[in-house]
Amino acid sequence: MFDNQKIGMIGCGKMGSILLRGILRCSLVPQGNIRVADAVKERIEEIREGYPGVRSAENRDLVRESDILILAVKPQNMPALLNEISADVNPRQLIISIAAGISTKAIEKHLAGPVRVVRVMPNTPALVEEGATALAAGSSATAEDLETAVRIFEAVGSTVTVSENLMDAVTGLSGSGPGYVFVMLEALADAGVLLGLPRDIALKLAGQTFLGAAKLCLQAGKHPGELKDMVTSPGGTTIAGLKALEEGRLRATLIRAVEAAALRSKALAGDE
Numbered sequence: 001m002f003d004n005q006k007i008g009m010i011g012c013g014k015m016g017s018i019l020l021r022g023i024l025r026c027s028l029v030p031q032g033n034i035r036v037a038d039a040v041k042e043r044i045e046e047i048r049e050g051y052p053g054v055r056s057a058e059n060r061d062l063v064r065e066s067d068i069l070i071l072a073v074k075p076q077n078m079p080a081l082l083n084e085i086s087a088d089v090n091p092r093q094l095i096i097s098i099a100a101g102i103s104t105k106a107i108e109k110h111l112a113g114p115v116r117v118v119r120v121m122p123n124t125p126a127l128v129e130e131g132a133t134a135l136a137a138g139s140s141a142t143a144e145d146l147e148t149a150v151r152i153f154e155a156v157g158s159t160v161t162v163s164e165n166l167m168d169a170v171t172g173l174s175g176s177g178p179g180y181v182f183v184m185l186e187a188l189a190d191a192g193v194l195l196g197l198p199r200d201i202a203l204k205l206a207g208q209t210f211l212g213a214a215k216l217c218l219q220a221g222k223h224p225g226e227l228k229d230m231v232t233s234p235g236g237t238t239i240a241g242l243k244a245l246e247e248g249r250l251r252a253t254l255i256r257a258v259e260a261a262a263l264r265s266k267a268l269a270g271d272e
Ligand SMILES: NC(=O)C1=CN([C@@H]2O[C@H](COP(=O)(O)OP(=O)(O)OC[C@H]3O[C@@H](n4cnc5c(N)ncnc54)[C@H](O)[C@@H]3O)[C@@H](O)[C@H]2O)C=CC1
Pocket: 010, 011, 012, 013, 014, 015, 016, 037, 038, 039, 040, 043, 059, 072, 073, 074, 075, 077, 080, 081, 098, 099, 100, 121, 122, 123, 124, 175
């Protein structure tokens, strides 16, 4: 599917380089078919050290040479970037944007033409091929474009396709979600340390508990409440811990975190 396609990526920071690694690991295209661009020279040097076959180019040259163009710069940098490349994009290209909050409509408007855009929200566990990615097609993107984008992100984890009005919710939940989980992991490990466990053992137990519980929930296809009940013996230890969580309003706090991040995603659109 990708053999003769040239992929160009503008923005090789945290998320861009994770994606690049996934694309190359799965051999979606040979290294020679990938071009990268970044405003910071050191980022390009790091990539060329890691992947000697990947070539770099200036933004506009890269756009002209790409069949699939991945835009992985910060939302705040998108308007200037889109203006810079607007004369070089063409309707034969597929444009994939991973920028939080930036709608396909805004991209289409900046590029001033019938461009095929797919908006994507990945997350950092893509680094270990356990990413959760949601995709939404823009007005001119074809079913095949969406399928192409899905194939790229399946290289780094699992994917869902949603309608674009749900992308802010996705951003608040799975896009930002790893940040919440890392804070919870750190807190669980700190608790272990408080109770006398060595830090490395506490972190290992906390991490494996998250991993195992998430896998059990996804694979068993059971409601998390039912799985929670399986752990919770009458008069036992878990219910004592759960009572403390309820007193600390953990659930309401998590719901508010996702809501706040989704609102911020929506607000980034206003910054366009
Ligand atoms: N970090 C994360 O967990 C996730 C990030 N995203 C989205 O991915 C995008 C990138 O985020 P990060 O990788 O975290 O940011 P980052 O700051 O690590 O990377 C952005 C890169 O873009 C480069 N850049 C900025 N303007 C440029 C321009 N005009 N031309 C060429 N390069 C340019 C910067 O030098 C930088 O290396 C953002 O839009 C963000 O919303 C999406 C999902 C998760």
